[in-house]
Amino acid sequence: METKLNVKMHCKGCERTITNALMKLKGIEAVNADYTNEKVTVKYNENLVNIKDIIREIEEAGYEAKISEEGGSDKKEKKKFLGIFDF
Secondary structure, eight states: OEEEEEEOOOSHHHHHHHHHHHHTSTTEEEEEEETTTTEEEEEEOTTTOOHHHHHHHHHHTTOOEEEOSSOTTHHHHHHHHHTOOOO
C-alpha cells in the first residue's frame, strides 16, 4: 500500500530524520520525504504496519503528520484510520 502524508519540514535534515525513523519500522518498503512540498510518501506492507504506526513514528521524531487529501490509494486507509467504513 502507498500513502501520502502532509508533514511540516524545514530542510533536508528533516527529510533524513523522517526517512530514518520510518525505515526502522518493520513493513516499510520505501519512504520519499520532500521538504519543499512538505509531503512524505510511504510504501508499506499493510499486514506488518499500519498508518497509525507510521504517523506515531513521525510524531515521535518531532513532526506533525496528517494523511494527504490528494486521493489515490490512501483514501481507503484514511477512512480506516478515522473509523469510517463503507458498507
